[in-house]
Amino acid sequence: MPCRPSGLVPLQKGPWAGRPRFTGRQVSVGKPAFHPTRPTATWQLDMNMHSDTALRDEATGLFSDYAKSEFDVIRLRAIQALTAIGAKNSPALVEALLDDDEDVRQDAAQALGALGVQEAAPQLLENLIHDPCGEVKLACVTALAELQSEDASPFLRTLVTGRGDEITWDEDELHQDEWDDWLDTQIAAIKALGRMGDPAAIEPIVVALMDEDGQELGDVACEALGRIGQPAVPTLGVFAQSSNRRLRHRALKALAAVGGAEAGGILRKVLGDKDGAVRLIAYEALMPNDTALVEQALTDAVEDIRIAALNLSGFSEAELLDRMMRDPGAKVQLALIERLDRSAPIADRDDLRWQVLDFLATGQQPEVSAQALGLLASLAPGFVADRLNALFSVDASDLKAERMQWAIVDALATSPLREAAEWLQRACRSPFRSVRLKALASLATIVTDDTRPHVNQQQGREMLLSFALAPMPHVVEQDPEEEAPQTDIAALEEAGLDVSEGGDNGTTSSLGAILGHDAIAAEMQQEAEVDDVQPLTPREQALLSKATRHPKRRRVALDDDAEALARETRMSAIRLLGEVKGMQVMLAQIAQESDTEIAQQAFSALGVSVARHGAELSDEQVVELISQGLSHTDSNLSLQALKLLQLADLPPQDALRGKLRAMLKTGDTPFRIDAMQILTKWNGTADVACSLLNDPSAPVRQAAMRLISEVAPDRASAEIVPFLLANPEQRILTYVNDNSAAVVSIGRKLLAELRDQNRRGQWPVMITALADLLGEPPRTV
Numbered sequence: 001m002p003c004r005p006s007g008l009v010p011l012q013k014g015p016w017a018g019r020p021r022f023t024g025r026q027v028s029v030g031k032p033a034f035h036p037t038r039p040t041a042t043w044q045l046d047m048n049m050h051s052d053t054a055l056r057d058e059a060t061g062l063f064s065d066y067a068k069s070e071f072d073v074i075r076l077r078a079i080q081a082l083t084a085i086g087a088k089n090s091p092a093l094v095e096a097l098l099d100d101d102e103d104v105r106q107d108a109a110q111a112l113g114a115l116g117v118q119e120a121a122p123q124l125l126e127n128l129i130h131d132p133c134g135e136v137k138l139a140c141v142t143a144l145a146e147l148q149s150e151d152a153s154p155f156l157r158t159l160v161t162g163r164g165d166e167i168t169w170d171e172d173e174l175h176q177d178e179w180d181d182w183l184d185t186q187i188a189a190i191k192a193l194g195r196m197g198d199p200a201a202i203e204p205i206v207v208a209l210m211d212e213d214g215q216e217l218g219d220v221a222c223e224a225l226g227r228i229g230q231p232a233v234p235t236l237g238v239f240a241q242s243s244n245r246r247l248r249h250r251a252l253k254a255l256a257a258v259g260g261a262e263a264g265g266i267l268r269k270v271l272g273d274k275d276g277a278v279r280l281i282a283y284e285a286l287m288p289n290d291t292a293l294v295e296q297a298l299t300d301a302v303e304d305i306r307i308a309a310l311n312l313s314g315f316s317e318a319e320l321l322d323r324m325m326r327d328p329g330a331k332v333q334l335a336l337i338e339r340l341d342r343s344a345p346i347a348d349r350d351d352l353r354w355q356v357l358d359f360l361a362t363g364q365q366p367e368v369s370a371q372a373l374g375l376l377a378s379l380a381p382g383f384v385a386d387r388l389n390a391l392f393s394v395d396a397s398d399l400k401a402e403r404m405q406w407a408i409v410d411a412l413a414t415s416p417l418r419e420a421a422e423w424l425q426r427a428c429r430s431p432f433r434s435v436r437l438k439a440l441a442s443l444a445t446i447v448t449d450d451t452r453p454h455v456n457q458q459q460g461r462e463m464l465l466s467f468a469l470a471p472m473p474h475v476v477e478q479d480p481e482e483e484a485p486q487t488d489i490a491a492l493e494e495a496g497l498d499v500s501e502g503g504d505n506g507t508t509s510s511l512g513a514i515l516g517h518d519a520i521a522a523e524m525q526q527e528a529e530v531d532d533v534q535p536l537t538p539r540e541q542a543l544l545s546k547a548t549r550h551p552k553r554r555r556v557a558l559d560d561d562a563e564a565l566a567r568e569t570r571m572s573a574i575r576l577l578g579e580v581k582g583m584q585v586m587l588a589q590i591a592q593e594s595d596t597e598i599a600q601q602a603f604s605a606l607g608v609s610v611a612r613h614g615a616e617l618s619d620e621q622v623v624e625l626i627s628q629g630l631s632h633t634d635s636n637l638s639l640q641a642l643k644l645l646q647l648a649d650l651p652p653q654d655a656l657r658g659k660l661r662a663m664l665k666t667g668d669t670p671f672r673i674d675a676m677q678i679l680t681k682w683n684g685t686a687d688v689a690c691s692l693l694n695d696p697s698a699p700v701r702q703a704a705m706r707l708i709s710e711v712a713p714d715r716a717s718a719e720i721v722p723f724l725l726a727n728p729e730q731r732i733l734t735y736v737n738d739n740s741a742a743v744v745s746i747g748r749k750l751l752a753e754l755r756d757q758n759r760r761g762q763w764p765v766m767i768t769a770l771a772d773l774l775g776e777p778p779r780t781v
Contacts, residue, residue, distance in 0.1 A: 055743075055744065055747040055748075055751070055774055056085055056774050058751060059081070059085060059747075059751065059770055059771075059774055060082065060085065060087045060090055062751065062754060062755075063078045063081045063082045063085075063087065063090070063092070063767065063771075064078070064082065064087075064090045064091075064092040066078040066754075066763070066767065067079055067082070067092040067093075067095070067096055068092070068095075071760075072101045072103070072104070073764050074760075074763055074764060074767070075096070075099060075101065075104050076101065076103055076104050076107060077763075077764045077767040077768055077771075078092070078767060079092070079093065079096050079104055079107045079108050079111065080107055080111075080767075080768070080771065081767050081768065081770065081771035082111065083107070083110075083111035083114065083115065084771040084772065084774075084775040085771055085774045085775055086115065086775075088115040088116065088117050093108050093111055093112055093115075093117065093120070094108075094112065094117070094119065094120045094123055096108035097109060097112075097120070097123045097124065097126075097127050098123075102131075102133040102135065102136055105127065105131065105133065105136045105139075106133070106135045106136045106138075106139045107139075109124060109127065109136060109139035109140045109142075109143045110139045110142070110143065112124060112143050112147075113139075113142055113143025113144070113145075113146035113147060114143075114146065116146065116147065117147075118147055120143075120147070121144065121147050121149040121151065121152070122151075124140045124143050124144050124147070124149070124152075125140070125144060125149065125151055125152050125155065127140050128140040128141065128144065128152065128155060128167070129155060129166060129167055129168065130167075130168050131168070132168050132169060132170035133170065134169070134170070134181020134182070134184070134185065135181070137167075137181070137185050138181070138184055138185050138188055141156065141159070141185060141188040141189055141192050142188055142192065144156070144192065145191070145192030145193075145195045145196055146195075148196055150196075153193070153196065153198050153200065153201070155167065156189045156192050156193050156196075156198075156201070157189075157193065157198070157200060157201050157204045158204075159182070159185055159186060159189040160186060160189050160190055160193070160201065160204040160205055160207075160208050161204045161207050161208050161211075162182075163182050169181075169182070183215055186208065186215070186217075187215075187217070187220055190205055190208070190217065190220050190221060190224045191220060191223070191224060193205070193224060193228075194223060194224025194225065194226075194227040194228060195224075195227060197227060197228050197229060198228065199228055199231040199232070201224070201228065202225065202228065202231065202232050202235055205217075205221050205224060205225065206221075206235060208221070209221045218244065218246055218247040218250055219246075219250055222236065222239065222247070222250035222251050222253070222254045223250075223254065225251075225254055226253075226254030226255075226257050226258055229258055230258060230260060230262070232254075232258070233255065233258060233260065233262045233263050233266070234262075236251045236254050236255050236258070236263075236266075237251075237255070237262075237263075237266040239251035240252050240255065240266055240270065245275070248275075248278065249277060249278065249281065252267065252270065252278060252281045252282065253281055255267060255285075256281055256282075256284070256285035259285075264285075264286060267281070267282040267285050267286055268282070268286065270282050271283065271286075271293070271296075276300075276301065276302035276304075276305070279300065279302060279305060280302060280304055280305050280308070283297050283300070283305050283308060283309070284308055287308065287309065287312050288312065291312075291314070293309075294309045294312050294313050294314075295309075297309035298310065298313070298323070303327075303329035303330075303331040303332050304331065306327060306329065306332055307331060307332055307335050310323065310324055310332070310335075317352075318352060320339075321336060321339075321352060321356055324336035324339075325356050325359055325360065330365040330367060330368050333360055333363070333365060333368045334367065334368055334371060336356065336360075337357070337360065337368070337371050337372060337375060340353050340356065340357070340375065341353065342375070342378065342379065342414060342416075343416060344379075344416065345379050345380065345416055345417050346376075346379045346380035346383070349383065351380075353379065354376075354380060354383065356372075357372045357373075357375055357376050357379075358372075358376070360372035361373040361376060361384075361387075366400065366403065367403075369404070370403050370404045370406070370407035370408075371407050371411075373387065373391075373404060373407065373408060374404075374407035374408040374409075374410060374411035374412075375411050377408045377411055377412060377415075377423060378408075378411035378412055378414065378415040378416075378417070378420065379415070379416070379417070381417065381419045381420075381423060382419075388408070388423065388426075391404055391405060391408070392405065392426045392427065392429075392430065394431075395431060396431035396432060401432075402432040402434065402435060405427060405430055405432060405435045406432075406434060406435055406438060408423070408427070409424065409427045409435055409438045409439045409442055410438065410442075412424050412427070412439075412442055413441075413442035413445050413446070418459075420446065421443065421446060421457075421459045421460045421463065422459070424439045424442050424443050424446075424460075424463070425439075425443075425463050427439035427442075428440060428443070428463065428467065428569070433565055433568070436565070436569055437568070437569070437572055440464070440467065440569065440572050440573055440576055441572075441576065443460045443463055443464055443576070444460075444464065444576035444579050444580065446460045447460040447461050447464065447579075447580050448579050448580060448581075461580055461582070461583070464573050464576055464577055464580065465573075465577065465583070465586060467569055467570055467572075467573035468570060468573035468574045468577050468586070468590065469586070469590070570598070571597070571598070571601050574587070574590060574598065574601045574602055574605050575601055575604070575605050575608075576605075577605050577609070578604070578605030578606065578607070578608030578609045578612075579608065579609075579612065580609075581609075581612075581613045581616075582616065583609065584606060584609050584610070584613075584615070584616040584617050585616065585617065587602050587605050587606045587609065588602075588606065588617060588621065588625055590602040591603050591606060591625060591629070592625070592628070596632075596634045596636075596637055599629075599632075599637055600634070600636050600637040600640050603629055603637060603640035603641055603643075603644055604640050604643075606625075606644055607640065607643050607644045607647050610644065610647045610648050611647050614649070615648055615649065619650055619651070622644075622648050622650065623650065623653055623655070623656070625641075625644075626641050626642075626644055626645045626648075626656070627655070627656065628641075629641025629642075629644070630642060630645075630656070630659050635668070638671075639670055639671060639674075642663075642671060642674045642675065642678075643674060645674075645678060646674050646677060646678050652682035652683075653682075657679070657682075660675040660678055660679050661675075661679070663675040664676060664679075664688070664691075664692070669697045669699055669700055672692065672695065672697070672700050673699060673700055673703045676688050676689060676692055676700070676703065676704060676707065677703070677707065680707050680711060684711075685711065685712070686707060686708045686711045686712040686715060689703075689704040689705075689707040689708050689711070690704070690708060690715075690719060692704040693705065693708075693719060693723055698727070701723070701727065702730065702734065702735070705719070705720060705723050705730075705734075705735040706734070706735045708720070708735075709735045709736050709742045713741035713742035713745060714741065714745060716735075716736070716741075716742040716745050716746055717742075717745040717746045717748065717749035718749070720732070720735060720736075720742075720746055721746065721749050721750060721753060721766075721769075724765060724766075724769050725762050725765055725766075728765045731769075731772055732746070732769040732772045732773050733772050733773070733775075736773065743773055743774075746773060747770065747773055747774065750766050750769060750770040750773070751770070753766055754766050754767065754770070
């Protein structure tokens with residue numbers, strides 16, 4: 001396959017050098033709407049141009065002229081550009097089918113089909129017959145199908161079964177590339193005839209499909225026959241009896257798509273076929289119009305068939321649930337669970353959902369049992385509390401329990417009950433890593449979902465915070481004589497906190513935020529003001545800390561590395577706090593910890609929180625925190641602090657300008673990009689971005705160019721065109737987006753440069769850039 005040109009190559013005479021020259025006659029398509037040589041005045045830029053329409057019209061004329069350039073690469077780019085801007089009325093596209101360069105002809109054929117230029121059909125057919133290049137023929141086949149050219153049908157039918165005596169081919173190319181282009185053309189011709197719905201194509205398609213020495217055509221042939229429709233039904237019926245299982249399935253699916261009495265009769269004959277997939281195709285096609293088949297399908301051995309039948313059965317809900325519940329197939333039972341209403345809790349055991357789920361939860365299908373118990377935990381946790389307690393007490397060696405716990409946590413995430421948070425708390429101490437992390441994510445989902453006030457969201461926030469503030473301790477074996485383990489909620493209540501639904505847990509002071517209760521915080525502060533107050537003993541301090549942050553826990557066996565699992569749990573909790581409103585004070589506290597990874601995670605979560613909820617800290621607090629982060633020796637932490645500065649809506653900070661300017665010179669690429677964006681925002685000009693257009697890092701240059709287009713569109717043309725010429729791999733749309741002023745400014749600049757003969761070596765890049773700029777759909781300026 002020939003390579004596309006990468007540089008300016010003057011037009012050569014006899015470019016195929018030993019290949020048959022394309023001598024197809026030109027088919028007249030009307031008088032050209034442009035002149036090869038335009039007066040200079042025509043190309044003067046109109047400074048009053050205020051719309052893309054004017055730019056597009058002038059660009060169309062320019063591209064049409066350059067489609068006749070002596071250089072292959074310019075002609076090729078011009079044709080591609082005409083296609084990109086949707087210039088379907090340009091005669092240059094049709095004339096390009098006669099170009100000496102096969103790449104130009106190929107792209108022109110593709111463009112004419114995609115743009116729906118009906119007038120091009122005669123010339124496309126001429127190229128299909130006489131053009132020696134296989135890629136051009138392939139493009140012409142597709143284009144003629146898109147144009148629904150009836151004149152092309154006989155030639156397309158010929159190409160289905162062979163190369164054709166009337167059709168010119170380049171025999172040398174076959175020997176050079178060791179690949180027969182006709183094989184690709186054959187497939188394209190079959191698809192084209194199917195798209196055109198040509199009944200006369202049935203016979204050649206069958207001949208090609210039955211050729212023992214030919215390529216595999218079953219899929220494309222059945223698809224084409226299906227699109228031809230009713231005339232192809234008998235042929236598809238024959239294929240439906242094939243010993244080739246894949247061909248048989250494809251034919252039956254095509255018959256199901258065609259429909260009608262004849263196709264239905266063929267499908268009925270396979271209802272008793274031993275192949276379950278065959279029966280499924282037939283049942284799905286026939287059952288919607290034949291209720292008698294539904295009852296028959298309910299007894300089929302294939303679960304998917306029974307599920308399809310149940311969905312069409314017309315049974316009452318109670319009868320349907322009963323039938324599905326007693327079905328032995330796991331797929332059917334899982335489909336039943338999926339049907340059940342999850343919006344309302346189960347109030348009593350007379351609820352039909354309870355009866356179904358309780359039955360399935362005790363069955364022999366592991367996946368079904370897990371899903372059923374999970375939904376029971378979501379809708380009726382009180383009825384299955386003993387089962388849940390037993391399940392969450394297992395050790396890490398019980399792999400079946402991991403599946404059950406996962407299913408429970410998955411269901412609890414959408415539970416309509418406030419108890420969901422309590423059971424998720426238990427799951428956060430599971431010995432299984434996957435269950436822990438899933439439970440934390442579910443807690444965050446509950447806390448951040450404003451449509452679920454019925455769930456105790458304050459409780460969920462406290463749980464996430466408890467995991468984020470300190471690592472979970474490794475708990476030793478509990479003495480049997482010790483008191484029963486407490487939950488976090490019980491311990492918090494023992495400490496005097498109101499954690500009931502609707503409890504007053506708002507955090508209006510820093511101490512109240514830590515304790516979770518302003519009343520207790522106020523009482524402690526009042527006592528602290530009394531002169532004779534006695535300080536807490538070390539034991540009392542430890543008890544207070546344990547009551548508020550580390551409630552008693554039962555011993556759990558952690559899989560693999562207990563310390564690593566606890567740390568990962570804490571890191572995940574910190575990250576999820578960034579999604580929760582009202583947690584920036586606590587995240588700022590965590591961000592000052594000495595553990596670098598913990599602090600980095602807290603900075604990252606703060607950035608997420610600020611982006612989602614706005615700043616909840618004062619400007620002074622944010623600046624102080626960011627200053628500490630930027631001065632840190634760990635570069636990852638400093639980068640997170642810099643990103644927080646970018647997200648925070650702070651006024652210009654003179655105290656930080658020096659650090660940011662230093663980053664522009666010595667920082668790594670991410671630092672330079674973020675520092676540039678912050679300084680540009682503070683300065684309100686594009687000066688900093690312009691200074692980095694020659695930065696050695698490509699991402700920095702790209703970010704600088706985007707900033708210039710956004711901040712100073714009037715300067716964009718002066719900067720972006722040289723930038724694109726220096727970075728030809730870049731696309732202009734990356735930097736312009738939908739900035740109308742920049743589009744007009746850059747478009748004018750490109751048009752001017754494209755008239756400069758001294759810049760001809762750079763025209764290919766400019767042509768592509770201008771086409772991208774004006775590409776379809778049209779921009780509104």
